[in-house]
Every structure is written in structure tokens, then in C-alpha cells.
Amino acid sequence: MAFYSETKVAPRHVTSEASVPFDQAYKEAIEKKILPGYALIAGGRDGNILYSKADGVASLKEGETQPFKLDTICWIASMTKLLTSVACLQAVEAGLLELEKPVTETLPEVGKYGILTGWNDEKNEGIYEQHKTPVTLRMLLCHTSGYEYDWFSPLLAKWRASRNEQPWTGPTVEDKTTLPLLFEPGTSFRYGGSPDWTGKLIERVTGKSLEEFMVEKIFEPLGIKDLTFYPKKREDMKDRLATLSTLSETGEAPAKDASDQDMLFGGTDCLGGGGGYGSAQDFFTFLQAVLRRDNRLLNSESYDELFRPQLNDEVKTALNEYLRSSPAHAQFLGMSLPQEIEKTWSFAGLTVEQDLEGRMLAGTHTWGGVPSMTWYMDHKAGICGVAFCQIMPPMFPGVLALHEQFQRAMYAKATKGEQRE
Known part of the structure; x- marks a missing residue:
């Protein structure tokens, strides 16, 4: 997987000054050809939507003009892991796994x-x-x-x-x-x-594919249709499928078409760690259900297990040292979080153990996917959000800086009780 082992750690090339509104910063990234397109959704535990917007294009392939929308289908990569964790706990509840x-x-x-x-x-x-x-x-x-x-x-x-x-x-x-x-x-x-x-x-x-299990236990109960492991087999998705774009190895614009890359490297199985595809709006539906502890997915004890920090002190130290062990580890796995902030791990993903002023509160769960995508659940603030795009190099710092601004703006809206847009 050469784009990981050989890629130079990319610098930031996106406006990040606090004085620039986050939506303007995303617009500038599109204008500077850093980010072809994106979709953002954030909302509360109570089901409200704080912000929802998509902009740009879904592909840089020659002749393609389709806009990036909330229902554009993206490779969600490691964001698949949260779905798989929930599925595993469902199997535990059913007595199939221990x-x-x-x-x-x-x-x-x-x-x-x-x-x-x-x-x-x-x-x-x-x-x-x-x-x-x-x-x-x-x-x-x-x-x-x-x-x-x-x-x-x-x-x-x-x-x-x-x-x-x-x-x-x-x-x-x-x-x-x-x-x-x-x-x-x-x-x-x-x-x-x-x-x-x-x-x-x-x-x-179970004798079922992971997709079949998720359809039965996750997607159908929530009314989700736009999450899958096989988008090219779905006639209703073929015209909505985004393609990858890439900046240079050092993160220089303009972004170029990279649709010829096979990001699953020949994979045909349902890859529970990184093989999923889906739309921002349907992944958000799933995320918001998990945030509110929807009993159609898991019971109360299983949600406690999903969110509970799983690492003892020795292993938590190893995690934090691992995240700080190299610039590549920090970029690919650090989620643009300050290195000095202690983290731990739960079945839901990376868990922040301290408040990040103006961004998120202690106990927030977060993770992302290779093409510079992120999700987060801030339980104390009662909000969650997703940021979808399809841009390489992996977890490009400039784009993650945009997602950080998005998170900060949503935190401000939630904690100040601003009106829904």
C-alpha cells in the first residue's frame, strides 16, 4: 500500500485563521483546487440538524460534472470500523459471539x-x-x-x-x-x-455476509439505503459514486483525478475494517442513532461497552506513544488532535480524555477514513458530525484543519443554543 509507506507527510495549505468562517474556508479550498468537493452534516442527540451542506464536484475525471451532494456515495474506508463494532456487539447480544x-x-x-x-x-x-x-x-x-x-x-x-x-x-x-x-x-x-x-x-x-448482517440489523431498522460494501453492484448508486482525487505527495494543489486507484487492492470480501461505501446523510443517520443510544441497534449495556475506554494504563501509554512515534503516525491516526492531549480507545474509536476548548469535550469519540474524512460524537455537548470528501494524500492535514473548524463552529452552535439552519 505504497501511498502510506512512501507518502511524505503533507503540510497544511488551507486557511485556518479563526477570523475566517469555516464555510468560507471550505469555499476557498475548492477555489484553490485543494478540495474537489465535500459534504458536512452535524446535529444533536435530540434529532435536530445544526448544519447540512455539500459543495464542489464528485469527480475530477474528464467529462464528469456531477456535483458533490449529501447523497453522493464515497469510500468511507476506516469509518467502516464503527459499523463493524456495532455489528459485533449485536452478535454478542444474540449469544453468537463472546x-x-x-x-x-x-x-x-x-x-x-x-x-x-x-x-x-x-x-x-x-x-x-x-x-x-x-x-x-x-x-x-x-x-x-x-x-x-x-x-x-x-x-x-x-x-x-x-x-x-x-x-x-x-x-x-x-x-x-x-x-x-x-x-x-x-x-x-x-x-x-x-x-x-x-x-x-x-x-x-451467522452464515451470512457482513453486508447481509448489517442490512438486517443496522440499515433496515434505521431506514438506511446508502451504505454498502458493493456500490458498483447497485444500479441506484452508480451515478452517485464519487471518485478519488489527489494532491501531490507533499500536498500541493491542484488536485488531480486518481479514479484509477483500486483502494481495496483487489479486495472482494466485505472488509469490516475499511471496505464500506456510503453517503454522508446515511452515515450521519447511523452516527446520530448511536449517539442517542437508539435501542433498535443495541441495548443499554452494549452501548456502555461500546463507549467504555478499553485500555489499561500500560496499553493506553502505548497508544499515546504510538500516535507520537512519527509524523506519519500523527498525520494518519492523530485526527488533527493536539499530541499532548491524552487519548484512549474504545470499541467506538479514539476517545479524547480532556476537553479541547471550543472544539469538543472530554469523552468525545472520533475516527476517520483514508480520503481525509472524519466523524465525531461529543456526548457531553450532545452533538455529532461527519465530514465527507475523497482527497488524498491520506488524512491530508490541510483538509483536516477544515474539519476542525467545522467541529468548532458546530460546538459553538450547540453550546450557544443557536437556531437550526
Whole structure:
């Protein structure tokens, strides 16, 4: 996945002065050809909409003129993980899965190589030890299983190369995610493909595809039609599908068409960690339902588990050190949050443990997706929001700076009781 391992960390090139209204900043980004198009929605726990707008174009392909709308279908990448977490807890409620049960009975591929502790360059082979702790569903859901994405790990890149394989390629979860572990399960944090395994776990215990399970348990109860793993098979989506655009490797405009990139690298499975597609308006419908703890999705105890910080002190320290370990980690995983702010992890995603003045309150959950997209749920302020676009490099700081301004403006509207637009 070369755009991760080789991409230079991009500088910010978007106006971020507080004196510039956030909607004007987005407009300027379109005018400067930094951002082809976007959709923003924010609202409250009570069901109100604080802000809703889309602008720009859905594609830079030659001859394409379709505007970017609230129902434009985007690759949501790692925003899929929240859907998969909810689906897993639904399966737990149904007695199909257990959080503490080792998953190898159903997923024998998990941990099959043991822990890759180093590399023998002379022999071009790994150095391994057997893990002592079985991998559980809880570990998979909070990235403490020992797995890391192979495109993010130099050691796993060597392992792939020794097998004449490319990182994160192939059609199935098994192809992409059957990897060595990098630490004893439960003792550290690395961001990886564990949610792909949790999606596969649901498929194996139910006999249904992850999409079929989500349609039955999430989409239909909420009246959602615009979330899927297979948009090209949907006639009602083909004309609404946005394409990727990219700035230069260092984030320089103008953005150019990148629609020829296969962002799933041959994937044909339902990839619970990053294979979803959907519209801003329907993902927001889902997000707002989760914020209000809609009982059509989960019961009260399951929502408590979804939102509860999952990391002990040792692993929380590992998470925060991981986010600060390199500029690439900060860009791809830091969600434009100050590095000095302590974070932890829940099944819902990254959890902010301190107030960020004028932006969000402690306990806010947030995550995003590769093409510079974000979502957040501020439980204390009672608001949530989504920012959709399809621009690379991954999690481009200039665009995330825009999303931060959006979050700050919505926080001000919610806390000042401003009128709905």
C-alpha cells in the first residue's frame, strides 16, 4: 500500500485563521483546487440538524460534472470500523459471539504465525516466538490483538517481501490479514486489520455476509439505503459514486483525478475494517442513532461497552506513544488532535480524555477514513458530525484543519443554543 509507506507527510495549505468562517474556508479550498468537493452534516442527540451542506464536484475525471451532494456515495474506508463494532456487539447480544472467548476456534488463521520479534537479514527470514495469550474478540475490537497493518510496519513489509507478496493485497480477509503478530496479545496497541477479522467472525458464525448482517440489523431498522460494501453492484448508486482525487505527495494543489486507484487492492470480501461505501446523510443517520443510544441497534449495556475506554494504563501509554512515534503516525491516526492531549480507545474509536476548548469535550469519540474524512460524537455537548470528501494524500492535514473548524463552529452552535439552519 505504497501511498502510506512512501507518502511524505503533507503540510497544511488551507486557511485556518479563526477570523475566517469555516464555510468560507471550505469555499476557498475548492477555489484553490485543494478540495474537489465535500459534504458536512452535524446535529444533536435530540434529532435536530445544526448544519447540512455539500459543495464542489464528485469527480475530477474528464467529462464528469456531477456535483458533490449529501447523497453522493464515497469510500468511507476506516469509518467502516464503527459499523463493524456495532455489528459485533449485536452478535454478542444474540449469544453468537463472546468478548472474552478466544477466536481461534472460529478463526484458526488468527495468530497462526506467532509473534514476529525480529528479522535475520542474512537468511532473509523472520525471528518468531509463540504467543501465550489467546486472541479474543475484545482484543480485535480495540487493536490490542498483536496485529498491525502490514503497510504500516517495516518488519511486516520484510515478511511480505520474503514471500514475494505485496502488503494488503488479495481478494479476501484471509489474504490481506493473515499476518504474524507483533506483540503478546493484550499488552500493547497497534492499528491494524483486526476489524476485518471481526467482520469475518460474524460471517462464519451467522452464515451470512457482513453486508447481509448489517442490512438486517443496522440499515433496515434505521431506514438506511446508502451504505454498502458493493456500490458498483447497485444500479441506484452508480451515478452517485464519487471518485478519488489527489494532491501531490507533499500536498500541493491542484488536485488531480486518481479514479484509477483500486483502494481495496483487489479486495472482494466485505472488509469490516475499511471496505464500506456510503453517503454522508446515511452515515450521519447511523452516527446520530448511536449517539442517542437508539435501542433498535443495541441495548443499554452494549452501548456502555461500546463507549467504555478499553485500555489499561500500560496499553493506553502505548497508544499515546504510538500516535507520537512519527509524523506519519500523527498525520494518519492523530485526527488533527493536539499530541499532548491524552487519548484512549474504545470499541467506538479514539476517545479524547480532556476537553479541547471550543472544539469538543472530554469523552468525545472520533475516527476517520483514508480520503481525509472524519466523524465525531461529543456526548457531553450532545452533538455529532461527519465530514465527507475523497482527497488524498491520506488524512491530508490541510483538509483536516477544515474539519476542525467545522467541529468548532458546530460546538459553538450547540453550546450557544443557536437556531437550526
